[in-house]
Amino acid sequence: MRDLPSKDQFKRISEGFSPDPFNTNSLKAEAYVDPAWNQVDLNEIIAKTWQWVCHVEKLRTPGSFVTVEIAGRSIAVVRDREGELRAFYNVCKHRAHHLLTGEGQTTRIMCPYHAWVYKLDGQLVRAPETESLTNFNTRDICLDQVQVEEFAGFIYVNLDPSARPLREVSGELETEIRHWAPDIEKLTFGHRLTYDIKSNWKNVVDNFLECYHCPTAHKDFCDLVDMDTYKVTTYGIYSSHMAEAGKGTNTAYNVSNATVRTHAVWWLWPTTCLMRYPGRSSMIVLNIIPIGPDRTLETYDFFLETPEPDEAELEAIRYLDQVLQREDIDIVESVQRGMSTPAFTQGRIVHDPSGSGKSEHAVHHFHGLVLDAYAKAAP
Numbered sequence: 001m002r003d004l005p006s007k008d009q010f011k012r013i014s015e016g017f018s019p020d021p022f023n024t025n026s027l028k029a030e031a032y033v034d035p036a037w038n039q040v041d042l043n044e045i046i047a048k049t050w051q052w053v054c055h056v057e058k059l060r061t062p063g064s065f066v067t068v069e070i071a072g073r074s075i076a077v078v079r080d081r082e083g084e085l086r087a088f089y090n091v092c093k094h095r096a097h098h099l100l101t102g103e104g105q106t107t108r109i110m111c112p113y114h115a116w117v118y119k120l121d122g123q124l125v126r127a128p129e130t131e132s133l134t135n136f137n138t139r140d141i142c143l144d145q146v147q148v149e150e151f152a153g154f155i156y157v158n159l160d161p162s163a164r165p166l167r168e169v170s171g172e173l174e175t176e177i178r179h180w181a182p183d184i185e186k187l188t189f190g191h192r193l194t195y196d197i198k199s200n201w202k203n204v205v206d207n208f209l210e211c212y213h214c215p216t217a218h219k220d221f222c223d224l225v226d227m228d229t230y231k232v233t234t235y236g237i238y239s240s241h242m243a244e245a246g247k248g249t250n251t252a253y254n255v256s257n258a259t260v261r262t263h264a265v266w267w268l269w270p271t272t273c274l275m276r277y278p279g280r281s282s283m284i285v286l287n288i289i290p291i292g293p294d295r296t297l298e299t300y301d302f303f304l305e306t307p308e309p310d311e312a313e314l315e316a317i318r319y320l321d322q323v324l325q326r327e328d329i330d331i332v333e334s335v336q337r338g339m340s341t342p343a344f345t346q347g348r349i350v351h352d353p354s355g356s357g358k359s360e361h362a363v364h365h366f367h368g369l370v371l372d373a374y375a376k377a378a379p
Contacts, residue, residue, distance in 0.1 A: 005036045010378040013037075014371045021351040021360075027367040028346045029339040031374075032200040038293040041201070044377040045270050045370070047071040048160040050169075052272040052287050055303055056153055056185055058103060059085060063120065066103040068157070069289075075146055075157055076100045076109070080120035087148035087157045088122050093141050109143075118143055152177045153184035154285070156272075173238050173266065180264040181276055181283055183305075190282075190304035190313070193321050196297055197329055199336040201271065201290035202370065204298065207332050208273055208286070209239065209366055211357035212350055217327050220319070224253070224278065225263045230357030234365040237269040243357065245278035253279075253315035267362070269369050279312050281305050284320075294336055300325075 005013070009030070016025035031037045051070050054077075058066050065078040067090055074090035076099060090099050097113035100106070108125075109118040117126040122143035130136055147158040149166045152174040156166055167174060177184065197204060207213070211230060214222050223246050230243040243263040264276040273286035282304050289297040300320065304313060338344050349367075352359035 003036055004039060004379075005034070007379055009034075009036070010374065013374055016346050017367060017371060019368065021349060021364045022353075024349050024364060025346040026206075026349055026363070027202065027370060029344050031370070032202055032336065032339050033293055035293045037374075038200070038290070040374060040377055041290060042071045045373045046290060047073070048158070048163060048373075049270050050149070050151075050156040050158045050163070050166045050268070050272075052268075052285060053077055053148075053155040053157055054103075055187070055189060055285075055301070056150060056155060057188060059155055061105070063105045063107055064103075065100055065106060066155075067100050070157065070159055073159065074098055075159075077148055077155060077157060078106075078109075078120050084121075085148050085150060085155070086121060087146040088143040089146060091144070092116055093124065093143065094127070099143075153181075153187070153283070169237055170268065171236050171238070173235070173268065176240060177266060177274065180262065181281070183281055184283055184303075187281070187283055187303035187305065188307050189301065190307055190309050191302040191317055193300040193302075193317070193325070194298065195300075195325060195329060196295070197332060198294055199296055199329075199332040200294055200339075201288050201296040202366075203332045203335050203339075204288050204296050205267070205270070205366055206363050207328055207335075208288075209241075209267060209362040210360045211241075212360055213331065214357065217331060218324060220323060227357060230263075231355050232357055232359065232362050233355060234362055237369065239267050239362045239365060241265040241267070241357065241362070253312060253319045257312070267366075269366070277316060279316055280310065282313065294340075 013028055013031060018024035053068050054066050058064060059077060059079045062079050062081050062083055065076055067074060067076050075087055076090040077087045080086055092099055092111040094114055094116050097111055099109050099111055115128055116124060118124050122145060124138040124141040127138055147163060149156050151166050225243040226246050233240050245258060245261045258278045260276060260278055260281055263278055266274045271288040275284040285301045287299045291297055309317060349364045350360045
């Protein structure tokens, strides 16, 4: 295993941070640039929290499966013959070869290395050429299970066997999502955008959680939504970001015929962002995937009323891809470079007590959750 932060580093990492959002600095730069803290992020945050996998439509039928990588570990999520949702480490119990690849439909799980066969509930049922072995019984072998949950139209997994259910720890999040997106389970996949970003994942989250930078960096967005109505509210492990659609024309995309007039966005600790932009009914899922201290992958999945985006949605996708994302990627990559110099240690959090979008209190909330995780991991 790579070196972890020293005891002194654990003691120092929270210096300058205060629970008081009016008098606090941000998370220290070393948390964004030091490979040791990246390893803590993977082991103590990503591997111990609820991670987004897919929309329920991918796993509705018995035999459907999806594979995903969480904290560098391959996980398979399947719907078994009885209709129960299950998740396993995607690793054969014989010689650790991967089992399933990608997504699709299957009646069994067969290892492509030595053809060991498992039922969809993870139980081993066939192991060729093992008849003469002593103390060997297929009934004694089962794939290692992972917690899995269907939540507000999507599938999540958690590698921590002691983690509390997502419904239990997320407060009113599901109720809130279903209020603004009552048709969420009926939506269907329409498009995916992917990005490889030269920045730490926490910089990506920081940038997502505040619109203090919007008037400077996202002038089109500030016309798309009415910034005077933009409110950000933090809860236990999530925050909501709400605004009404702009009242006039804008240079982002046309919302004059929008049936959804509210910009409703939720961030779920630590890496899932759910967005309902003005337009037709839809949900965009931004999944933030840590790869290294200075590298993050992003996927933007668009779930729409129809498999094919309409003209306005194509414009919205173009705007997100070619304008908004380009602006944000330039920002977080610049911040990452700046944090890698001796010129920056940590900065002041800007807090508006009214909870406006032009405030960094959701960033402060996120940093508190990060430091809580670091405190639990401290030697």
